[in-house]
Amino acid sequence: MTGFSSPCGACKFLRRRCVNGCVFAPHFCHEQGAAHFAAIHKVFGASNASKLLTSLPATDRREAAVTISYEAQARQHDPVYGCVAHIFALQQQVVNLQAQLESLKAQEPVQGYTNTCSVSSPEEDSMKAKVMACQT
């Protein structure tokens, strides 16, 4: 319950009584919560979302509610790629940034720059490894 006997946003959307201890209540307020929960209900299903939150320690539920809400809204916005479109965009952004750093390193011999102008190769290699590890 969110107080004053008003149902939480999830129970308001589901048109059901919001009982004490409702797993959604702390994360979906009466007003905006219903709209946010609508996407979760359509993409994951209320039952699956409830099972997920219930399976987590109370301290982790807020973050989980935020991330499934984000994933659900992204899937509604882009039914084919969902939030994976965001991952692809960020991976391309990382590749572009690394290309700029590689380009600067390649210019060093020509420009006769010292290491003060170069980027850290170990760090760059580490980033490359992260990008490779990020490939879905």
Added chain:
Amino acid sequence: MTGFSSPCGACKFLRRRCVNGCVFAPHFCHEQGAAHFAAIHKVFGASNASKLLTSLPATDRREAAVTISYEAQARQHDPVYGCVAHIFALQQQVVNLQAQLESLKAQEPVQGYTNTCSVSSPEEDSMKAKVMACQT
């Protein structure tokens, strides 16, 4: 059907008859498909996954099947953040790469480098804008 009357991986997992025109059949093979579909069934639910694929043009369903499979597996691996953890990691990687480029630009006056050693400010600003736009 996947041929030879064997059910697709989704129908095999759901232990149901795989009919001609099964929306899952083209994307979940009899062998590995069942394991991949298990995560989708647990996270999204078979019905929600079926509704999503059915709502898309046939040409988009393969990509959608791949992305929901990825999201489902990521959520099983990390129940709190799911694939959003991947987004956070990539965003941090972008910030770190941009910091390296900023550092190189800051060194220019000291080193007396010409623009041949500088990175493109407009591109960098554009990337910053993308990162901001990517904030969840």
